[in-house]
Amino acid sequence: MGARIIGVANQKGGVGKTTTAINLAASLAVLEFKTLLIDADPQANSTTGIGFDLHNITTSLYDCLVNDVAAQDVVLKSEIPNLDLIPSHIDLVGAELEMVEYPQRESVLKNIIEAIKDRYDFIVIDCSPSLGLITVNSLVASNSIIVPVQCEFFALEGLGKLLNTIKIVQSRLNTELQIEGILMTMYDGRLRLCNQVVSEVRRHFNEMVFDTIIHRNTRLSEAPSVGKPVVLYDAESKGAVNYLNLAKEILQKNNLTTMSQEERIIE
Numbered sequence: 029m030g031a032r033i034i035g036v037a038n039q040k041g042g043v044g045k046t047t048t049a050i051n052l053a054a055s056l057a058v059l060e061f062k063t064l065l066i067d068a069d070p071q072a073n074s075t076t077g078i079g080f081d082l083h084n085i086t087t088s089l090y091d092c093l094v095n096d097v098a099a100q101d102v103v104l105k106s107e108i109p110n111l112d113l114i115p116s117h118i119d120l121v122g123a124e125l126e127m128v129e130y131p132q133r134e135s136v137l138k139n140i141i142e143a144i145k146d147r148y149d150f151i152v153i154d155c156s157p158s159l160g161l162i163t164v165n166s167l168v169a170s171n172s173i174i175v176p177v178q179c180e181f182f183a184l185e186g187l188g189k190l191l192n193t194i195k196i197v198q199s200r201l202n203t204e205l206q207i208e209g210i211l212m213t214m215y216d217g218r219l220r221l222c223n224q225v226v227s228e229v230r231r232h233f234n235e236m237v238f239d240t241i242i243h244r245n246t247r248l249s250e251a252p253s254v255g256k257p258v259v260l261y262d263a264e265s266k267g268a269v270n271y272l273n274l275a276k277e278i279l280q281k282n283n284l285t286t287m288s289q290e291e292r293i294i295e
Contacts, residue, residue: 030145031064032282034208035170037155037163040186043178044213044242046073047252048274049154051267052174054078054257055275057111061149064103067116068137068166074154075115078106079255088117092140093165094126099144108260112148124161134201137165159193167197172208176242177229179215179222184229208278209238216244240274243267 036049046069053065067074068089072082085104091097092114104113127133137153145151155166167173173194177183191207198205210233216222230237242248248267251258258267 031148031151032172033141033145033151033153033170034278035153035155035166035173036176037166037173037190038176038186039157039159039163039190041157044176044211045069045157046071046077046154047248048174048176048211048213048242048271049152050074050077050252051248051257051259051271052275052278053150053152054108054111054259055268055271056150056152056278057106057108058259058272059275059279060110061279062110062147064112064114064144064148064151065106066114066137066141066151066153068120068162069116069154069156070118070120070162071157072116072118072120073252075113076255077252078108078111078113078257080104080106080113080115082115082117085115085117088115088119090117090119090123093120093123093136093162099140103144108257116154120156120162127161133161134164134168137162138169141169159189164193164197164201167194167205168202170202171204172206174208174211176211176213178213179219179225179241181221181225183225184232207236208281210236211238211240211242211274213242214244215241238274238277240270240277242270242274245270 036045038045053063057063087097087102092099092102102114106113153166156162212226243266245265245267247262247265248258251261
């Protein structure tokens with residue numbers, strides 16, 4: 029069976045993609061599921077966001093994709109029990125060019141993960157903020173995709189392109205791929221616009237939208253600067269509670285746990 033592999037993707041920057049990848053992976057680990065976070069974004073923010081210094085990283089996902097280094101030789105243990113990382117590196121920018129000539133170039137990441145997926149319950153992939161070959165590799169390797177959408181006026185802009193890419197991957201390269209859910213991020217209950225955006229997205233996508241909403245939260249935005257997921261930085265904060273609830277909602281969707289009604293309620 030192996031791990032459930034969840035990609036976190038949106039080619040639009042600044043929507044909470046990396047924040048979601050880090051904090052979902054950390055929350056699943058805290059809930060005692062063995063979790064691997066794969067940083068497939070050349071900006072490497074997931075790598076630094078769980079406490080690794082890029083200067084100390086000698087091998088990364090780039091080496092797996094381009095130099096045939098085995099995934100287990102690149103895996104790093106984070107300070108959270110149950111949470112491992114395959115780090116990223118700026119070199120990943122060049123990987124797309126180097127992979128162009130590969131046979132079955134869209135499935136390279138899938139094959140890399142295949143060797144280690146039985147060691148984990150969940151693998152979370154922080155996708156690159158583009159719709160290039162690395163993101164396509166992430167979609168081909170994943171069982172499902174989480175799409176973070178910021179609660180702002182242009183929330184749905186660019187979403188069509190991403191959903192179209194997902195459809196193409198579903199029809200040609202990975203028929204099993206599902207949308208795990210659309211996740212509303214950076215929500216501020218005081219703003220009428222935020223509430224309008226949430227209801228518009230829910231109207232468009234119905235059941236595809238997670239019940240859990242990620243609120244704007246100071247602790248959540250401070251956590252990456254100290255290299256910690258928010259659940260380690262401030263477990264009581266709204267951001268930590270939101271991401272733990274997201275993890276529980278995903279577990280419930282996958283029949284791995286049940287959630288009480290209190291946990292489902294969104295303020």
